[in-house]
Amino acid sequence: MSTSSRTIDVRLTLKITSKQGNMKFSYPEIAVSKPLPTLADNEFESVAWGIENYGEDFKKLVVNKPAVGDQDVKIEMKFCGICHSDVHFALNELAAGSGSGSMYPIVPGHELVGTVVEVGRAVSRVAVGDDVAVGCIRDSCMDCKSCDSGDENYCAKGFTHTYNSPKSPAYSHIGGNQEVQNFGGYTQFxxxxxxxxxxxxxGMELSKAGPIVCAGVTMWDPLKHWGATQPGKKMDIGIVGIGGLGTMGIKLASALGHRVVAISRSARKEELARSKGAHGFVVSTDPKSVEKEAGKLDLILDTIPAHHSIMPYLTMLSSSGTVVQLGCVGPLMEYSQLVLMFRRLSIASSVIGGVPSTQEVLDFCNKHNIYSDVKIVTADRLNEVYDELQDNNSDATRYVLDIKESLKL
Amino acid sequence: MSTSSRTIDVRLTLKITSKQGNMKFSYPEIAVSKPLPTLADNEFESVAWGIENYGEDFKKLVVNKPAVGDQDVKIEMKFCGICHSDVHFALNELAAGSGSGSMYPIVPGHELVGTVVEVGRAVSRVAVGDDVAVGCIRDSCMDCKSCDSGDENYCAKGFTHTYNSPKSPAYSHIGGNQEVQNFGGYTQFxxxxxxxxxxxxxGMELSKAGPIVCAGVTMWDPLKHWGATQPGKKMDIGIVGIGGLGTMGIKLASALGHRVVAISRSARKEELARSKGAHGFVVSTDPKSVEKEAGKLDLILDTIPAHHSIMPYLTMLSSSGTVVQLGCVGPLMEYSQLVLMFRRLSIASSVIGGVPSTQEVLDFCNKHNIYSDVKIVTADRLNEVYDELQDNNSDATRYVLDIKESLKL
Structure with a gap:
């Protein structure tokens, strides 16, 4: 894997600095990189797989994790999903979530699945022996309107991402050396x-649980926020992009009882979309195909993570409908205000979901036997998996790292 | 008034033809103009004030109105508000609402206030002698989901504007010669x-009622749709643009019990905004002023009818907040998807409101003594009023045509 040249190409593509009104966005050009300090008294060591310095390959590392505090849960990891955004973070392509460049050494992973092996004395939600999952959120202020309503992902002070994030001493919920960044779920503990x-x-299959706390809740939370999880409600829902997020969205919306229309630029995706539960299919680049659903969809979840026109989706929305963008798009997007106006349409966007939504989607997926298609891999294959994810993000299959097997290598 | 040269200038400014995804917008360059046919058996004559041919001044006309059908109400007009959009239609600047260019002769007016002088035999909602108002909607299909829910303004087949619209024989709700366009409220009957x-x-002052069924419902309906009319609910609401719509929005939101922040490009508007009930004031071009309300507003109603950046407003929205655009903007607008994403923000737009909302806002304004500031004029002053409205649309004062006095001229 020729990491350096590859990452530089991608960074040039993604780098933007645009002044938008009073706000300025800038993706970082230089990653933060500093050697790990020695183990502190309030820490322990955990084997992990990460990238030690910017541009290097994955390798086995030993990182320091905080000792178990009163409200902490120690998890022995069994699996960790490999999300496409792990690629962005590991290769310093995006600053999203951290506010700064990637922090090396970096241990990715925000689809953690394991078993509780120790709990702090004040812990009441789980017990030793429980199988548990952790998604993208490791910390939040726990004291704002968003946190109070279970939307920790919209914490007013900013949530702390599971990895590639500084600890938040102001929140004082994460122990250990406060100067050291958080490391993610490609780890033993x-x-x-x-x-x-x-x-x-x-009853949930542990090897398949990881993607639910990331892709699953990313689709579940907007379905919930825009009314699609209300009991008995029947909606017409469009899902744009038939990759990992899109196929999960099709399965969830279909299991909720809605009519689901898969929307793709490519007619090749129809069979896949229908096999996941889509009742209809639209080729968004074909005006005749778009016209068939014109004015019919109450909600469209758009998973495209690149600049694109949302006008065909607006055409398909019914009066008072909403298109929700779930993929990160750096460049400015465009819309016609007049098209919104004459049918009271909305353009929105959301990112993952809070803890209550995450628990809900786990329970719902278990009840309805909804899983992503997964490929289980060991840590020695991380470099090639990352190469493949960079080349092709449109596949519906999610890779999952088998921690137990990786430790045997 | 040099109508011809003035209107041509404005038309060149507003004319756009932009391909947006699969949709195409085009403002008309040529107005429809044809002489009125002679009176049909199922019609009667009404004095009106309008523009007979494109480019001409206002003058007194006699137009044909349909005879009273079973479900019709005949109104003797007392006042009709002069909306800024009347200027656009009368001068063929916009196609909105009609789908084609302005139709001459044109009699503007969609803020009708008068007294019922005759009703059809099936009419049950009003009786002879009642004072009534009619807003922007003269007809709709009455048979779609939007009409069923009282959102006739979002009728799936398109609502029929009170004037400058062809009759809709398919709906068969408007009598008279089906080939002749509808004429608006600058008229005797x-x-x-x-x-x-x-x-x-x-108890409502008739001379001040007209703007409520246009500006009033334009602000009321989005307040209602986005939750601000729910009893007991307290929100932080921004109102952008302190003109006719904006001041009405400030009064309504304030009377509903919300904290209202007026937002303007100009610090000069602060005194006016506060006098109408605004609790706070932001100069949108001053980042420090914007910063004071950063993340605080649940809903922003943006009345700016020209291309502008919505980024300062997004900055002021709280998590899950919405900015609703209420002014027509022809050119494409831009937004940052990432800014929407990390706080689940929405960009929306709405246009006027349905009949139930219109009745609600009339009742609410009467109860809370909310009126636009109005200047009463007679028809001989229409040309100069139109000149003034073209020169300055930022004034909060609304002109109202006194029909009774105009008939004496």
Whole structure:
């Protein structure tokens, strides 16, 4: 894997600095990189797989994790999903979530699945022996309107991402050396505040649980926010982009009882979309195909993570409908205000979901037997998996790292 | 008034033809103009004030109105508000609402206020002697999901504007010669289907009622749709643009019990905004002023009818907040998806409101003594009023045509 030249190409593509009104966005050009300090008294060591310095390959590392505090849960990891955004973070392509460049050494992973092996004395939500999952959120202020309503992902002071984030001493929920960044789920053990730990429901396949706390909740939370999880409600829902997020969206919306229309630039995706539960299919580049659903969809979840026109989706919305963008798009997007106006349409965007939503989608997926298609890999294959994800993000299959097997290597 | 040269200048400014995804917008360059046919058997004559041919001045006309059908209400007009959009239609600047260019002769007016002088035999909502108002909607299909829910303004087949619109023979709700366009409220008598007639509440000042069924409902309906009319609910609401719409929005939101922040490009508007009930004031071009309200507003109603940046407003929205654009903007608008994403923000737009909302806002304004500042004029001053409105649309004062006095001229 020729990491350096590859990452530089991608960074040039993604780099933007645009002044938008009073706000300025800038993706970082230089990553933060500093050697790990020695183990502190309030820490322990955990084997992990990460990238030590910017541009290098993945390798086995030993990182320091905080000792178990009163409200902490120590998890022995069994699996960790490999999300496409792990690629962005590991290769310093995006600053999203951290506010700064990637922090090396970096241990990715925000689809943690494991078993509780120790709990702090004040922990009440889980017990030793429970199978649990942790998603993208490791910390939040726990004291704002968003946190109070279970939307920790919109914490007014900013949530702390599971990895590639500085600790938040102001929140004082994460122990250990406060100068050292957080490391993610490609690791043997992790310690997480119980608030951000979800219970894996009885019967769920652990190897397939990881993507649910990332892709699953990313689709579930907007379905919930825009009314699609209300009991008995029947909606017409469009899902744009038939990759990992899109196929999860099709499965969830379909299991909720809605009519689901898959929308793709490519007619090749129809069979896949229908096999996941889509009732209709639209080729968004074909005006005749778009016209068939014109004015019919109440909600469209758009998973495209690149600049694109949303006008075909607006055409398909019914009066008072909403298109929600779930993929990160750096460049400015365009819309016609007049098109919104004459049917009271909305353009929105959301990112993952809070802890209550994460627990809900775990329970719902378990009940309805909804899983992503996964490929289980060991840590020695991380470099090639990252190469493949960079080349092709449109596949519906999610890779999952088998921690137990990786430790045997 | 040099109508011809003035209107041509404005038309060149507003004319756009932009391909947006699969949709194409085009403002018309050529107005429809044809002489009025002779009176049909199912019509009667009404004095009106309008523009007979494109480019001409206002003058007194006699137009044909449909005879009173079973569900029709005949109104003897007392006042009609002069909306800024009347200027656009009368001068063929916009196609909005009609789908084609302005239709000459044109009689503007969609803020009708008068007294019922005759009703069809099936009419049950109003009776002879009632004071009534009619807003922007003269007809709709009455048979779609939007009409069923009282959102006739979002009728799936398109609502029929009170003037500058062809009749809709398919709906078969408007009598008279089906080949002749509808004429608006600058007239002695009008005949309207009872569905689109609102009752003026007891005690309301008739001369001030007109703007409520246009500017009033334009602000009320989005307040209602986005939750601000729910009893007991307290929100932080921004109002952008301190003109006719904006001041009405400030008064309504304030009377509903919300904290209202007026937002303007100009610090000069602060005194006016506060005098109408605003609790706070932001100069949108001053980052420090914007910063004071950063993340605080649940809903922003943006009345700017020209291309502008919405980024300062997004900055001021709280998590899950919405900015609603209420002014027509022809050119494409821009937004940052990332800014929407990390606080689940929405950009929306709405246009006027349905009949139930119109009745609600009339009743609410009467109860809370909310009126636009109005200047009463007679028809001989229409040309100069139009000149003034073209020169300055930022004034909060609304002109109202006194029909009774105009008839004496």
């Amino acid at each position: 992790d310690v997480v505040h119980e608030r951000f730990v979800c219970k894996i429901p009885d | 009008d005949v309207v289907h009872e569905r689109f007639v609102c009752k003026i509440p007891d």
